[in-house]
Amino acid sequence: MGMNWAAIREAEFPVAREWAYFDHAAVAPIPRRSAEALRLWAEGQAAHGATRWGEWGARIEALRTDLADWIAAHPDEIAFVANTTHGIGLVAEGFPWKAGDNVVVPAEEYPSNVYPWMNLADRGVETRLVPSRDDRIRIEDLRDAMDDRTRVLAVSHVEFASGFRNDLDAIGELCRSRGVAFFVDAIQGLGPLELDVRRTPVDFAAADGHKWLLGPEGAGFLYVRREWIDRLRPLGVGWHSVTGAFSAPGLDFTLKPNAQRWEGGSCNMPGLQGFAASLTLLREIGPRDLSLRLLDRAEAVREAVAEAGWRVLGSTRPEDRSAIVVAAADGVDPEAAATLLRSHRVIASCRRGRLRISPHVYTDDDDLRRLRDGLAAARGVAPPSGRGS
Structure with missing residues (x-):
């Protein structure tokens, strides 16, 4: 039915x-259920302070699992971020660059998937912009822009201005054949299109929930493939980044062995409560x-x-x-x-x-x-x- x-x-x-x-x-x-989740959180916070933090935290962890399932990842590979830009910046700034490296990016990308890479120029990293042709990004043009110093290829699943759907399978195979890390700005793809990071060799992906996933603004996630967690330098490190986040009697700088090491401090609790509710609707579909x-x-x-x-x-x-x-x-x-x-x-x-x-x-x-x-x-x-x- x-x-x-x-x-x-x-x-x-x-x-x-x-x-x-x-x-x-x-x-x-x-959706109405997301608005209701935000209302209940606000009323609960006003009436009871943080006494219900355990309930809120449980919903966030359920959301982590749901997002992982949605893209066929493991919950350990999911970190919550403020927005897509935040997630892209964590990858761009944390990547193990060397002077003379380059990153290849389609020229028609949303600026959030261009500027963080351009910002690496003072570290000797070149951003190579590849023009589209007839509103299409040609994989052969991406290939021609790559050389033996290309370390990352960054694309959107769907281009924001043209609606063009990039062939992530083909681009991912190109990256694998060249030993290049593959980053996907997934915000315009998740929902209209399916993404399976086990089948499609995506190394990193970031998305906010406020578009097709129907969540509130300011609540998103970053996917980091497991083998990259220890290779990518953690940024924004704080009390929540370490294994003893809630219980350590003193200082113990042992980073969590998963993507939560990028969650340095308190999260957007209301936003993630709303996002969790929105995703329940999408999971029902x-x-x-x-x-x-x-x-x-x-x-x-x-x-x-x-x-x-x-x-x-x-x-x-x-x-x-x-x-x-x-x-x-x-x-x-x-x-x-x-x-x-x-x-x-x-x-x-x-x-x-x-x-x-x-x-x-x-x-x-x-x-x-x-x-x-x-x-x-x-x-x-x-x-x-x-x-x-």
Whole structure:
């Protein structure tokens, strides 16, 4: 029996009562259960202080296990971080570089997956930016940018501005064949796409939970493959980084033998409580059904965009597509179109001069009709008859 998406929409997404929300690639609305978890934490903290810390800590450890399961990792390989940028920085600054090394990065990456690598220039590390061609990142171009001093190749699973899906299996095999560490910015991929770090040779991955995983902002995770835990220099070390974090009678600088060594101090307790609740919803759906549904909703968006007289940009190959849809129309300013859509209670965004539209599992035919009509209005034409009319 399939999922009842209408029931999930009604039970979990009050945002849908007012908005046709197509901006999950930016900041997603949190589900009702996540909002409830945040409320209960705040009320409990106000009424009881830290007397319920054990309950909160148990939920965080359950979240660690759930995230590990989601990407086929081990909980020991998961550290909680403030955001994707934080996770990328821990890898970039902790990697055992030598002067003259280089890192290869696609030029269209989100700045958070470029600037931390560029910041290594004063350590003698070169950042090699590889341009895309026709909204596609060619693996042969990545290969050509690598040499015997390439130590890391860093890519996003899905590019934020174009929605292009990188072939992580092929890139991972390229890295393995060259002895190059493979870093993945996973924030735009997790949810729309499945990731199995045992099958795909990813060494490091980072993601915040506030996009497709429907968590609050400021609560994310870093994956470090087990064999890299002792090779990557730990940064931000503090009381929680050591084995005796809660019980040591004195100083004992013995780092934890797992990724928790990067969790130096107190975590974002409310954010992780909300993230844990959001992930329970996604686990009820399951990674495969979640991916299928999100990709289906993106295809429905592409149909609505075309019906409104807009062009869908990017690769037409299904294997290159994600749940991000990028569109343009002749003579239409995408920023002005996004503003007009908002007046229609439709939320989308602009990235690098294009309109970016990103649905989720609860997106329904009425949302798609409102999107189509708003896009048609942005072109100054009457909405066409069709879906949802």
